[in-house]
Amino acid sequence: MPNNSSEQLRQKLYDEYEDSLFKLIMHDVAEKEGRLFLEEKEKLKHDPEFLPSQAAVQKFSQQLDAQLKKSQAYAGRRRIWQALNRAAVAMLVVMVIFFTTVATVEAVRVRVLNFLMDIQKEYTSFQLKDSSNGSEGGSAIIDWSQAYAPTYIPEGFEVRTISDGKLIKTIEFQNPQGSIITYTELSEGTKPTVDTENASVFEAVSINGHEGALVVKNSLVTVIWAMEDRMLMIRGEIEKDMVIKMAEGVKYLD
């Protein structure tokens, strides 16, 4: 038996050797025969029968476009897939690191969340970017044609006051029972703070795909989220689902 397996191995190695050798030989053969083909190709160029017509070139060009588009789409899908795979792996690594660290050390939890917001002991401030130092001003007129505004208002609430500042725009709604909901639009450069000390709820939310935070403290519900170059905030002593629904109804009015 050992002789047999030794012979088989020899045979296998020989086959591999012969494959490599013939690859080399055929490389030279292709050059020799290719030279003859090139000569023939040049001769055929003088024969009109062997020249492509304009229609033939055009037809081939169309086929080529279709084929290259297919290859391009395939390559594109592959690139996206590879990028997604890389992103997924990176995200997984980040999540594992974050969850491992955040879950174990309280101090680190605050530092990690600071990437989004500045959490202090008594309050949390939210900020987008530093901007120009324009002063806040007030105006009695709101340009409703170019502003964000809530399109859903909980039943029974009516507009009580409106203020249209350069940096802060506010609308106050009130119902007959005296409950107030405040809608605020804050421009870049403003830094609102929300009382989050001992808040019963303090969680991240997504408002129509935009990142935000929900805070509930002593029945006062606040939702604050970023949208393009501004922050929007709604707060009131109503159900948090109602506040979220109102936030999701905020639209840009042309």
Next chain:
Amino acid sequence: MIIMIITALEVDDDKAFMINLYREYYGLVRKTVYNITHNADNVEDLVNDTFIKLIEKLSLIRALESCRLAAYVVYTSRSVAINHIKHKSIQKKHAYYGGDADPTEKMPDLERTIEDRIIRQEEVIEMDNAILRLPEKQKALLYFKYILEMHDREIAEILKIDPNSVRQYLTRARREAKKLMDKEVNQHAE
């Protein structure tokens, strides 16, 4: 966005290369295809099929120098034409390559020792000429395997043989080449 722009540029470049290749080799491919199919009706389609098939190996053929490129294009067109015949009629195909008997019946004596079959370095150059004199089918087989780097399954499909026999066909072709080479060397010696 940048990826899209780069991809678009690559596509334009590939298209220009392929159109140029088409114009350059149209005549040679047309002649090769016609010599196999003897059918003027579909020669144009098979010419286009050949060049479309070459797109799959674009990066390889871009790197080939002119002689090897010519051989690559010609043997690709042969594989396309032969494959077309296969779909039409097996008889026609045998007519091109000749009604070949099962090579396993006349296999070279595999019992010979490996040392007997080893091709020495000095014989390699002689072997080139011997391969050029091989029957078309055997030469094409060697091209498909070693230049076009086709899988055994593809070769078997084109030549209408059992995929498990491809290696035996190859061995036979190589032996035939060696036999031709030995014959030539002996003639020179005489």
